[in-house]
Amino acid sequence: MLILHHAPNSRAGRIVWLLEELGLDYSLNAMKFHPSDLKSDAHRARHPLGRIPVLEDGPLTLWESGAIVEYIIERHTDGQLKPKPDDSAYPKYLQWFHYCEGMVMPPVNTIVVQTVLLPPERRNEEALAQAQKLLTRALAPVDEHLATHDFLAGDFSGADIMLGHACFMSNRLECVPETYSALKAYIARLEARPAFNKGIST
Numbered sequence: 001m002l003i004l005h006h007a008p009n010s011r012a013g014r015i016v017w018l019l020e021e022l023g024l025d026y027s028l029n030a031m032k033f034h035p036s037d038l039k040s041d042a043h044r045a046r047h048p049l050g051r052i053p054v055l056e057d058g059p060l061t062l063w064e065s066g067a068i069v070e071y072i073i074e075r076h077t078d079g080q081l082k083p084k085p086d087d088s089a090y091p092k093y094l095q096w097f098h099y100c101e102g103m104v105m106p107p108v109n110t111i112v113v114q115t116v117l118l119p120p121e122r123r124n125e126e127a128l129a130q131a132q133k134l135l136t137r138a139l140a141p142v143d144e145h146l147a148t149h150d151f152l153a154g155d156f157s158g159a160d161i162m163l164g165h166a167c168f169m170s171n172r173l174e175c176v177p178e179t180y181s182a183l184k185a186y187i188a189r190l191e192a193r194p195a196f197n198k199g200i201s202t
C-alpha cells in the first residue's frame with residue numbers, strides 16, 4: 001500500500017491528484033502544515049529537510065514531487081499519463097514537467113514566504129515585487145503554448161499535474177494576468193476535474 005505524507009495547501013496535493021486520476025489505492029498521513037509536524041523527528045526521518053510530499057512504498061521512502069509522480073506512473077501503472085519516449089509529445093512532456101520546479105516554483109516559493117510565512121515586520125517588498133515579475137514572465141510561454149493546445153504535452157499527462165498545479169497556485173497568488181486568457185482557461189479546465197478537486201481539498 002502506498003502511503004502519502006501530506007499537508008493541506010501544498011505540493012502534496014499533486015500526488016493526491018495523480019493517485020485519484022489513476023484510481024490507485026493509498027493511505028494518507030495527514031499532517032499539519034506546521035513545524036510541529038513537518039520538523040518533528042518522525043518526519044525528518046522521512047525527509048531530511050522536513051518537507052512534503054513524501055511517498056512510502058514498502059521499504060522505499062521517496063521525496064520530490066516530480067520524482068514521486070514519475071515513480072508512481074512507471075512502477076504502479078503501465079505508463080499511463082505519460083507519452084512513450086518515441087511519441088512526438090515526449091520531449092515537451094519532459095520540458096513542461098521540469099519547467100514546473102525549475103522555473104515556476106522558485107518565484108512562487110518567494111511569494112508565499114513574503115506574503116504568508118514571514119511575519120509582516122520581516123517581509124521585503126522588493127523581493128516580493130521581483131518574484132511577482134519573474135513569475136508572470138515565467139508563465140508567458142505557458143500561456144502562449146496553451147493558446148493552441150488543450151494540455152501541455154498531447155493528452156492530459158503528468159506534466160499537467162506538475163505544471164498545472166503550479167499554474168493554479170500562481171493564479172491563487174494573483175500572478176496570472178487577465179491577458180493570459182489561454183492559461184486562465186486551462187486552469188479552469190483543470191479545476192473541472194474531480195481528481196484535481198480531491199487533490200486540492202484534501
Ligand SMILES: N[C@@H](CCC(=O)N[C@@H](CS)C(=O)NCC(=O)O)C(=O)O
Pocket residue numbers: 009010011012038050051052053063064065066101
Ligand atoms: N521541490 C520539492 C519542494 C518540497 C517543498 O518545499 N514542499 C513544501 C510544501 S509545498 C514544504 O514542505 N514546506 C515546508 C517547509 O518549508 O518547512 C518538491 O517538489 O517536492
